[in-house]
Amino acid sequence: LIRKKAKPGLGARIRGFFHKPKTAAPAGPTEAPAPTTAAESPQQAIDTALTLAHGxxxxxxxxxxxxxTSQWPEEAPLLHVLGSLLGQQGNVPAARRYLERAVEISPGFAGAHTDLGNVHQLGGELEAAAxxxxxxxxxxxxxxxxxxTLVQLQLKQTDLPAARDTLQVLIEIAPENVEARLSLANVDAELGQLPQAAEGYRKILEVAxxxxxxxxxxxxxxxxxGEFEAAKRSYVETLRLAPDDYRHHNDFGLLLARMGEQDDALNCLRRAIELKPDFAGAHINLANQLKDQRQLQAAIDSYQTALKLEPGNADALNNLGNALSDCGRIPEAIARHRQAVEISPEFAEAHSNLLFTLLYDPAVTTAELQREHQAWADRHGCEPAQDPAVHVSDTSSRPLRIGYVSADFRAHPIGFFIEPILRHHDNERFHVTCYADDAHKDEVTERLTALPARWRSLAGLAD
Incomplete structure (x- = not known):
């Protein structure tokens, strides 16, 4: 369970909901007395109103x-400021009416168009806002x-490609805008464009x-x-800057676990728990690492601590079920998996683990197993696709190309099963490429990559 970070750069970091009118409020006290006489000009009305609003x-x-506006009904700046203030008040219909009138009178008034977009957005009229x-x-x-403001809207619509394009234009106009650069790096990360995101963060670090x-x-x-050493250097620097932030200790622990530095990983996760004892995610992450090291009772204890903090955490229930199953406590494991599925019916992995654990319970009949598997298929399966027509050219003069894709080319059943297949392929008849969807490597990985097959890493790439 990798802690999901909040994303302040996705929209929230670009502020300024209502465009500030070009006419600034006059300097003076923030507490302005209410005017007792009518304004002598539209500009005086605007200045006085802004002073009141600021106060x-x-x-x-x-x-x-x-x-x-009753006295000067055709003054676009007056209508614009009134519409903007009504928008701040939350009166969307009135704000929209005044701002539409402002742009009707003065079609080239960019600020009024911007605030009209803000009001449309406030009213849920997203296409009109755009x-x-x-x-x-x-x-x-x-x-x-x-x-x-357009970026805010695009992010609200989760239109990340459009937001990315707009951010690039914004940065061209305002290259010193660090918040826009951060938003672009965050969007790149969300889109799976990881090298661009990493480079974006690096450039921000040059100025911050x-x-x-x-x-x-x-x-x-x-x-x-999968750039583990570079990631480690970033986390070391992170913890130098914020040694008491539990989030960074948690994330660094997960990285160290992926690097195989298990003892240091456990220390980081335990430090995260010391700093934030009620952070259920750190207890789950610690339990996962303990389970991987076959410290099953300690893992079970950590999962149970997480569940005391978050009784409805389906991840903790699912992982606890796995640990109990590994201990041979099958009825308890089944109960935990069922709880996870009841809490999160779309949690296909927990449902699959339930089916797997049921196979170890001698009290479960074949008919019950069939019903359980059918229930999984009804909820998570799909209709088998029609086999497409395959046109195979004459392959007698060239090797057949075969690709194997897996995240488990390691000490795992898939790693063990694939080894003799790769070892005994006829390299003159078959052109074999293995696509590894995980950067984790161990001694089995080393044996596999030494065999006569081509290897490509998919680690970190989006689907």
């Missing part, structure tokens, strides 16, 4: 501007504000070298890429 008198600012932002962008190509969170993100990305 937490939003309702009075709106009332003043509503009176002013149209407004695009229009503002066309009117002021060098203004980063419409791009920043003392940021433990950026170091940690880079370490996590390098870990996913």
């Amino acid at each position: 937490s008198k939003l309702a009075e600012a709106i009332e003043l501007l509503q009176r002013a 149209t407004s932002y695009q229009r503002a962008r066309e009117l002021e190509p060098g203004n980063p504000n419409p791009l920043a 070298p003392e940021s433990p969170d950026i170091q940690s993100r880079r370490g996590l990305t390098l870990n996913r890429m």
